[in-house]
Amino acid sequence: MKRVLRLAGQFLVIGALFAGVAWLSNWPVYRNIPEGFGMMMLTFVHGADRKAECRRLSPEEISKLAPNMRRVKDCPRVRRPLYVELDIDGRKIYAADLPPTGIAGDGPSRVYQRFVMPAGKYDVAVRMRDTARADGFDHERRSTVDFAPGQLFVIDFRPESGEFIFR
Numbered sequence: 001m002k003r004v005l006r007l008a009g010q011f012l013v014i015g016a017l018f019a020g021v022a023w024l025s026n027w028p029v030y031r032n033i034p035e036g037f038g039m040m041m042l043t044f045v046h047g048a049d050r051k052a053e054c055r056r057l058s059p060e061e062i063s064k065l066a067p068n069m070r071r072v073k074d075c076p077r078v079r080r081p082l083y084v085e086l087d088i089d090g091r092k093i094y095a096a097d098l099p100p101t102g103i104a105g106d107g108p109s110r111v112y113q114r115f116v117m118p119a120g121k122y123d124v125a126v127r128m129r130d131t132a133r134a135d136g137f138d139h140e141r142r143s144t145v146d147f148a149p150g151q152l153f154v155i156d157f158r159p160e161s162g163e164f165i166f167r
Contacts, residue, residue, distance in 0.1 A: 037119065040154075050079055093115060122145050
């Protein structure tokens with residue numbers, strides 16, 4: 001009888017612990033995005049043009065190089081920074097010069113920005129400059145977006161087609 005009571009007590013304690021853990025796994029409710037809001041993400045990786053053009057080496061310059069280092073052209077590795085802007089309903093919410101990555105400054109530039117916004121319709125415009133031009137933009141896209149509650153809306157860039165993707 002004593003053994004049965006002890007086993008029943010152990011079962012009740014283990015059951016109470018299990019019920020407590022199960023209850024705490026769903027409470028309090030955690031929301032990454034508040035009720036009625038959604039998230040817009042501007043995220044991509046892109047390498048801009050090189051800062052300087054390749055130049056042809058003269059025969060004298062080539063002869064000064066070690067035999068295993070001789071080449072016809074000298075091409076600097078450093079890339080230009082990207083300039084990116086994001087407008088929502090005509091208001092600029094993001095603008096940045098994104099430096100190239102890498103020790104030599106020859107890697108692609110990266111952007112990852114999140115914006116939590118109320119659900120609704122928005123006019124979205126994203127622009128990017130990746131060349132030496134001083135004004136204007138090389139890539140641009142505008143669209144009206146119907147933003148649903150809890151939606152994750154991503155703005156990406158595809159370098160092979162040279163266009164921004166909204167999904």
